[in-house]
Amino acid sequence: MIAERSARQKRLDRATAHLETPVAAVDLAAFDANAAALSVRSAGKPIRVASKSVRVRALLERVLQRPGWSGVMAYTLAEAIWLVRSGVSDDVLVAYPTVDRTALAELTADARLAEAITIMVDSPGHLDLVDTVTAPGRRPPVRLCLELDASWRPAGPLHVGVRRSPVHSAAQAGALARRLVARPGFTLVAMMAYEAHIAGLGDAPPGQALRARAIRLIQRRALPELLKRRMAAVRAVREHADLEFVNGGGTGSMAATAADPSITEIAAGSGLFGPTLFDAYRAWRPVPAAFYALSVVRRPAPRIATVLGGGWIASGPVGPSRQPTPWLPEGLRFRSDEGAGEVQTPLIGAVADQLRPGDRVWFRHAKAGELCEHVNEVHLVDGDTATPTPTYRGEGYAFLG
Known part of the structure; x- marks a missing residue:
């Protein structure tokens, strides 16, 4: 390992010797190796590249040319519009709800953008805002993705995971789906549930044995509950809409999420670069890139x-x-x-x-x-x-x- 790292340093130094610092570099051999490894771990399910973990257009294009990678998960609507207009992808999911009126006006004024971009919602209020920008009869249908909260709530107010969508149960998901499909000018095409407490939390933090054991215990108990609830929620939503895709997971939960039959695609991006937070995972550690x-x-x-x-x-x-x-x-x-x-x-x-x-x-x-x-x-x-x-x-x- 020491010899390998020393060789890496010499190669990076030689390649960038003519450049002034600070200088950022991506080792393409490691980047490509990580992309291939993630494809194997996805067990045949397509991977949607998470753009916030890359933020380099050429590298998004590079990974999308590889087998097993399809579509982009953007982090803002303005970014999604730029990626479509620049030809990176014609299938972009915006991972977070948007209140960007300027971007919504651009989306709803262009049939090509409206066909390529799916926006995230977790309440009818998000639809109300779109309607205030452009009325339903004056725009192409806006594609919607319903977000299910994937966090674990084992008892009472205890909440394990990030706080994203207010939609937690299958019943809530079905009720929201019914309201969404009833609204003119919108099409519910997708669903997402990101298990941040599993995909984004390393189970082997260095020098923290007690914390590591606690994280593993939580994840062992949380994952079965999520699989059951997510499957029920997908069934409830499908009673109202013909979903094109169901997205979940991330670099840190690739194999576990791939095994969920309710998931049709997985998001990943951090594993391409291999940052230090992923040194704390036992299941798979990307090559630093x-x-x-x-x-x-x-x-x-x-x-x-x-x-x-x-x-x-x-x-x-x-x-x-x-x-x-x-x-x-x-x-x-x-x-x-x-x-x-x-x-x-x-x-x-x-x-x-x-x-x-x-x-x-x-x-x-x-x-x-x-x-x-x-x-x-x-x-x-x-x-x-x-x-x-x-x-x-x-x-x-x-x-x-």
């Missing part, structure tokens, strides 16, 4: 090397797991009293004594696509060459910025 390099600018003391920048912190609960990880050369770590800083980051460890101003340290981000919010381009590394390609930000789009 995305990195960023910073330059050493000073040596303030023995066993300390300071790089310029570095504080690219991931979203989610504040804690060490959301910090980036100094990965190459191996053996570096943050100072506990400083962490990853906005403009400078001191790194400690014996290997720091070998670093000099101008040397590079390669980091891995805790999450996948968020890396791309910090750079205008990533360099796609193939062997010893690096090809620049723009991120969303580099193309002038910050859809949640």
Whole structure:
């Protein structure tokens, strides 16, 4: 492993030696290997690529050319419109409800967009807003996906998982489906239930044995309940609508979600980049594929090397797991009293004594696509060459910025 990482560092350094830091890179061999592994784990069910975990148009196009990958899960309607207009996909599911009136006006004014994009809803209020933008008789039908809350509620107010849709039971799903199909100007075509407490929560957090056992126990009990409830909810919704697809899962639950007969497709994206949060999974760990390099600018003391920048912190609960990880050369770590800083980051460890101003340290981000919010381009590394390609930000789009 040490030799493999050292070889990776040398290859990244050679490929990007002509570039100034900070520089972001995606190792295409690792990216493609992860895409292939995810296809195997999906057991024949198509994978919809989650764009928020990639945020590079060329890489979305690359993975969609592979067998087993079909369609995009976007994170805003404006992004979905851009992806359709730029030819990335003609099948885009917006994973979160939208209240973007400008984007809704554009969607409802274009029959091609309305046919290609499915928006997420979990209440009639979302339909009311669409109607205020463009009345039903003055637009093509708007495609809808009903979101079922996949969290686990074992007793009383106890809630395990993220808080997404208010629709939790099969009865609630069926009742909402009945109301949706009764509304003119809309077509209910899909359903989604994302099990974040399974797909997005690693069951082997490093150095946290008690937490790991608790997570595994929760997941063992939560998964059977979800499978039963999701299947019942899909049946209830299908009584009112002929669903084209039922989406679920993510990188962290690929095999378990694929085994659910009510699911017709799975979403995944983080597994393509292999960020550090996925080092905490037992079932499958992607090959690290995305990195960023910073330059050493000073040596303030023995066993300390300071790089310029570095504080690219991931979203989610504040804690060490959301910090980036100094990965190459191996053996570096943050100072506990400083962490990853906005403009400078001191790194400690014996290997720091070998670093000099101008040397590079390669980091891995805790999450996948968020890396791309910090750079205008990533360099796609193939062997010893690096090809620049723009991120969303580099193309002038910050859809949640």
